[in-house]
Amino acid sequence: MGIAVTILGCHSATPRINAFPTSQYLAINNRHFLIDCGEGTQRQMRKYKVGFSKIDHIFISHLHGDHFYGLVGLLATFGILNREKELHIYGPKGIKEVTLLQLKISQSHAKYKMTFHELSSNKSELIFEDDKVTVRTIPLDHRVYTNGYLFTEKENAKKLHMDNIRNYKEIDKADYLNIKAGKDIVLSTGEMVSNSELTIPPTKPLSFAFCSDTSYKPEIVPIIKNADILYHEATFLADREDLAKKTKHSTTKQAATIAKHANVNQLILGHYSGRYKDLNLFKKEAQEIFKNTELAEPGKTFTIL
Amino acid sequence: MGIAVTILGCHSATPRINAFPTSQYLAINNRHFLIDCGEGTQRQMRKYKVGFSKIDHIFISHLHGDHFYGLVGLLATFGILNREKELHIYGPKGIKEVTLLQLKISQSHAKYKMTFHELSSNKSELIFEDDKVTVRTIPLDHRVYTNGYLFTEKENAKKLHMDNIRNYKEIDKADYLNIKAGKDIVLSTGEMVSNSELTIPPTKPLSFAFCSDTSYKPEIVPIIKNADILYHEATFLADREDLAKKTKHSTTKQAATIAKHANVNQLILGHYSGRYKDLNLFKKEAQEIFKNTELAEPGKTFTIL
Numbered sequence: 001m002g003i004a005v006t007i008l009g010c011h012s013a014t015p016r017i018n019a020f021p022t023s024q025y026l027a028i029n030n031r032h033f034l035i036d037c038g039e040g041t042q043r044q045m046r047k048y049k050v051g052f053s054k055i056d057h058i059f060i061s062h063l064h065g066d067h068f069y070g071l072v073g074l075l076a077t078f079g080i081l082n083r084e085k086e087l088h089i090y091g092p093k094g095i096k097e098v099t100l101l102q103l104k105i106s107q108s109h110a111k112y113k114m115t116f117h118e119l120s121s122n123k124s125e126l127i128f129e130d131d132k133v134t135v136r137t138i139p140l141d142h143r144v145y146t147n148g149y150l151f152t153e154k155e156n157a158k159k160l161h162m163d164n165i166r167n168y169k170e171i172d173k174a175d176y177l178n179i180k181a182g183k184d185i186v187l188s189t190g191e192m193v194s195n196s197e198l199t200i201p202p203t204k205p206l207s208f209a210f211c212s213d214t215s216y217k218p219e220i221v222p223i224i225k226n227a228d229i230l231y232h233e234a235t236f237l238a239d240r241e242d243l244a245k246k247t248k249h250s251t252t253k254q255a256a257t258i259a260k261h262a263n264v265n266q267l268i269l270g271h272y273s274g275r276y277k278d279l280n281l282f283k284k285e286a287q288e289i290f291k292n293t294e295l296a297e298p299g300k301t302f303t304i305l
Numbered sequence: 306m307g308i309a310v311t312i313l314g315c316h317s318a319t320p321r322i323n324a325f326p327t328s329q330y331l332a333i334n335n336r337h338f339l340i341d342c343g344e345g346t347q348r349q350m351r352k353y354k355v356g357f358s359k360i361d362h363i364f365i366s367h368l369h370g371d372h373f374y375g376l377v378g379l380l381a382t383f384g385i386l387n388r389e390k391e392l393h394i395y396g397p398k399g400i401k402e403v404t405l406l407q408l409k410i411s412q413s414h415a416k417y418k419m420t421f422h423e424l425s426s427n428k429s430e431l432i433f434e435d436d437k438v439t440v441r442t443i444p445l446d447h448r449v450y451t452n453g454y455l456f457t458e459k460e461n462a463k464k465l466h467m468d469n470i471r472n473y474k475e476i477d478k479a480d481y482l483n484i485k486a487g488k489d490i491v492l493s494t495g496e497m498v499s500n501s502e503l504t505i506p507p508t509k510p511l512s513f514a515f516c517s518d519t520s521y522k523p524e525i526v527p528i529i530k531n532a533d534i535l536y537h538e539a540t541f542l543a544d545r546e547d548l549a550k551k552t553k554h555s556t557t558k559q560a561a562t563i564a565k566h567a568n569v570n571q572l573i574l575g576h577y578s579g580r581y582k583d584l585n586l587f588k589k590e591a592q593e594i595f596k597n598t599e600l601a602e603p604g605k606t607f608t609i610l
Contacts, residue, residue, distance in 0.1 A: 014382040017352050039378040040345050047322050065381045065411045073344040076370045077319040098410045105403045106370045107449050144412050 002305040003028050003151075003206050003229060008044035010270035010296035012235055012249075013066055020298055021066035022271060024231070025050045026208060029132040029153040034058045034074075035210050041070035042077055048299050052081060057128065059135070060091030061212035062146035068095070072102040079110035086113040090127055090135075092145045093118040119147055124223050138223050140214035142248045148212055150224060153205035158182065161200050168193060206304055209264070213271065215245065216254040221262045228304050230264040231296065233271035238285050252282050256289035265304070270296030306461060307610040308333050308511045308534060313349035315575035315601035317540055317554075318371055325603055326371035327576060329536070330355045331513060334437040334458040339363045339379075340515050346375035347382050353604050357386060362433065364440070365396030366517035367451035373400070377407040384415035391418040395432055395440075397450045398423040424452055429528050443528050445519035447553045453517055455529060458510035463487065466505050473498060511609055514569070518576065520550065521559035526567045533609050535569040536601065538576035543590050557587050561594035570609070575601030 004027045009020030021038025025045070032054040034041075045052065060068045068091070078087065089095065096116035103110070117127060119137060128135035131154060138148030158180055165171055171185055171193075179185065185193045209224040211232045224230060235249035244251045250258075252269065259267035267290050269282050276282070279295055286293040294302065309332045314325030326343025330350070337359040339346075350357065365373050373396070383392065394400065401421035408415070422432060424442060433440035436459060443453030463485055470476055476490055476498075484490065490498045514529040516537045529535060540554035549556045555563075557574065564572035572595050574587050581587070584600055591598040599607065 013385055014347065014378075017348060039375065040348060042319065043322060043345060063411050065378055065413060068411070069378045069381070069407075070344065073319075073370055073374045076374075080318055094410045098406050101403050101406060102374075105399050106368050106373070108370060 002303065003153075003208050004301055004303045005208060005229060005231070005268070006048055006050065006301045007268075007270065007296040007298055008041055008048060008050070009038050009298060010272070011066075012233075012271045012273055014274070016274065018298075019274065020044055021070075022061075022212060023070065024210065025055075026151060026210075028151050028206070028208060031130070031133045032056070033135075033151065035149060036061055036067045036212060037069075037071040037074060038066045039069040039073075042074045044298065045074075052078065053083070053085070055087070056085060057088045057135075058090070059149050059210075060089065060095060061140070061148060061210070062142060062144050063092050063094060063098075064144060064213070067212060071095075072099055072106075075099065075103060075110065075114065076106065076108040078112065079108050083110070083112045086115060088115050088117060088128075090117045090119065090149075092147070093120045120145070124150075136223070138209060138211060138220050140211060140220070141217045142213045142215070146213055148210050148214070148220070148224075150207060150209045150227065152207040155205055156202040158199040158202055161198055164197050171198075209262075211258075213248070214250060215248045216250050216258070218258065218261065221258060224258075224262045224264065227262065227264045229266050229268060229302055230259050230262065231268045231270060232258055234269040234282055234286065235271050235273045237276065237281055252285035253289055256286035256293060259286075259290040259293070265292065266302070267293045268296050268302060269293060306334055306458065306508060306511070307608065308456075308458075308513050309606050309608045310513060310534060310536070310573070311353055311355065311606045312573075312575065312601040312603055313346055313353060313355070314343050314603060315577070316371075317538075317576045317578055319579070321579065323603075324579065325349055326375075327366075327517060328375065329515065330360075331456060331515075333456050333511070333513060336435070336438045337361070338440075338456065340454060341366055341372045341517060342374075342376040342379060343371045344374040344378075347379045349603065350379075357383065358388070358390070360392070361390060362393045362440075363395070364454050364515075365394070365400060366445070366453060366515070367447060367449050368397055368399060368403075369447075369449060369518070372517060376400075377404055377411075380404065380408060380415065380419065381411065381413040383417065384413050388415070388417045391420060393420050393422060393433075395422045395424065395454075397452070398425045425450070429455075441528070443514060443516060443525050445516060445525070446522045447518045447520070451518055453515050453519070453525070453529075455512060455514045455532065457512040460510055461507040463504040463507055466503055469502050476503075514567075516563075518553070519555060520553045521555050521563070523563065523566065526563060529563075529567045529569065532567065532569045534571050534573060534607055535564050535567065536573045536575060537563055539574040539587055539591065540576050540578050542581070542586055557590035558594055561591035561598060564591075564595040564598070570597065571607070572598045573601050573607060574598060 011019035316324035
C-alpha cells in the first residue's frame with residue numbers, strides 16, 4: 001500500500017545542465033511504473049537509484065521530444081543488461097513504429113518482449129488492471145495527442161482484528177476466510193459476533209493523477225476527483241496566460257484551480273519554462289488558490305502511506 | 306589555425322551518472338564540428354559551453370545508440386532555438402530516415418535546412434572540403450558499418466616577414482601579393498631579394514583523426530599517418546583481447562600500436578567499458594607502447610596551436 005512518486009526530471013523543452021525533461025518513477029501498492037521518458041531519464045534513474053529491473057510498464061503522455069526522446073536509450077540499455085521480462089509501453093499511436101525503427105537501425109537486439117499499447121481515444125479508458133492497481137487515461141488538450149494517467153490502488157482486503165478475535169476462544173483459523181469475506185460469526189451459545197468487531201476496515205485506496213502538458217481543461221476534474229496527489233504541469237506564471245493558451249500549456253493558477261475543483265489532497269507543479277530563474281514564484285502563486293502545493297524537483301519523492 | 310578537441314562524453318554503451326557516451330567538439334582552423342552524439346550530448350555541450358550556433362556539421366561514426374541517440378534531441382533543440390542556418394549531417398546510410406521520422410512524430414518543426422550526407426563506401430573518401438579544412442572517412446571494422454573521420458587543415462598561406470621587408474624601402478604594399486604568392490623581388494639596383502627572406506613559411510597543416518569503435522585494424526595506418534592527435538577507442542585493457550575481438554573493439558595496446566605505427570604526435574584513449582573503475586590502467590598500458598598517451602575525460606580539451 002502507499003504511493004511514492006520520485007521526480008526524475010521536471011523541466012520543459014530542452015535538457016540543460018540541471019534541468020532534465022519530464023520523467024517520474026511511481027511506486028503504488030507495490031507496483032512500479034515509469035511515466036514519460038525525456039532524454040537523460042536512464043541517467044536520472046541511476047542517479048536516484050531506481051532499479052531498472054523493477055520497471056515493467058512505461059507510460060508516455062505524448063510524443064514531444066521532452067517526454068519520450070529518452071525511451072529508446074532506456075530500452076536499448078535494458079537489452080544490454082540482458083533483461084528477459086516482458087515490457088509494456090503505453091503511448092500515442094506511432095510510438096511503436098518510431099521506437100522499433102530506432103532499435104533496428106542501432107541493431108539493439110533485445111531478448112525481452114516489448115508490447116506496445118497504442119492509444120488514440122479521446123475518452124478516458126481503462127488501459128491497465130491487475131490485482132493491485134488500475135490505470136486510466138486522462139485525455140488532455142495539447143498541440144499533439146496527449147494523455148495524462150490516473151493510477152489508482154485497488155480496494156484492499158479487510159484485515160483481521162486479531163486482538164478482538166482472541167477474545168473468542170472458539171473462533172479459530174478455519175473461520176478467518178469467512179471473516180475476511182465479511183461474514184458475521186455465530187458462537188455455540190447462539191451469540192452473534194458482528195463482522196465489524198472482528199475486522200479492520202481496509203484503508204482507502206490511494207490515487208495519483210499525472211497530467212503532463214495541457215491547456216487549462218476543467219473537463220478532467222471528474223476523472224481526477226479526490227486524487228491523493230495530482231501532478232499538473234504549470235509551464236508559466238499566471239501573467240503569461242496568453243502564452244500558455246497559445247502553446248497549449250497551463251499556468252500556476254490554472255493548475256491550482258484544477259486541483260481545487262478536483263478536491264485533491266496535494267498538488268505538485270512542474271514542466272517549468274526555462275525562462276524562469278526563481279521557481280518559488282510558482283509555488284507562491286498556486287498557493288493563493290490551492291494551499292497544499294509543492295514543486296517538483298529532480299530527486300524529490302512525494303509519499304503517501 | 307590550431308586544433309582543440311573537447312571531450313563531451315567518452316564512455317561506452319549506457320549513460321551512467323558520470324559516464325556519458327561518445328561525443329566530441331572539434332575546433333580546427335576556425336571550423337567547428339561535432340563528432341558523434343550519444344544521449345545527453347546537448348546537456349554536455351551546455352555544461353562545457355560549446356555554442357550551439359557554431360555547429361554546422363555533425364559527423365556520426367555509426368548508428369549504435371551510444372554514438373547517436375542524442376542526435377534527434379539536439380536537432381529538435383536547434384529548432385526550438387530558432388536556428389535558421391543549414392546543418393549538415395554525415396553518417397551511415399539509414400540515419401536520414403530514422404532521424405526524420407523521429408522529428409516528424411514529435412512534430413519538431415525546424416525552420417532550418419538539414420542536409421544528410423549518407424555514407425556507404427568501404428574506402429576512405431573525401432566528404433567535406435572548404436578553404437580551411439578537409440574531412441576524410443577512415444573505414445573501420447565494427448559490428449555495424451562504421452567510419453572514423455580525419456580532419457585536416459588546408460595548407461596555410463605564407464605570411465609576410467615584415468621586419469625583413471622594412472629593410473628594403475622600395476618594397477611597398479603593391480608588392481605584397483606577389484611576395485605572398487612566392488615571387489622574388491628585383492630591386493632598382495638589380496639586386497634580387499629572395500622570397501624566402503621576405504616571408505615566413507606557413508605552419509604545417511594540423512590534423513585530427515577520430516577512430517570510434519573498431520577492431521584492431523592496421524589498414525588505417527596509412528590514412529592517419531603523422532596525424533597530430535589520434536583519438537582511438539580502447540574499450541578494454543590488454544588482458545581482454547579475446548573480448549575485444551569478439552565485440553569488435555580494441556584494447557589499450559592495440560590502440561597504442563596503431564598510434565606508434567602511424568607516427569602520430571599524441572594518442573587519446575576513450576570508450577572505456579563500464580567494468581573498469583581505475584582508468585589510469587588504460588594510460589599505463591598504452592604508454593608501454595606509445596608514450597604520449599592521454600585519457601579522454603568529459604570536459605577535457607586537447608589543444609595544438
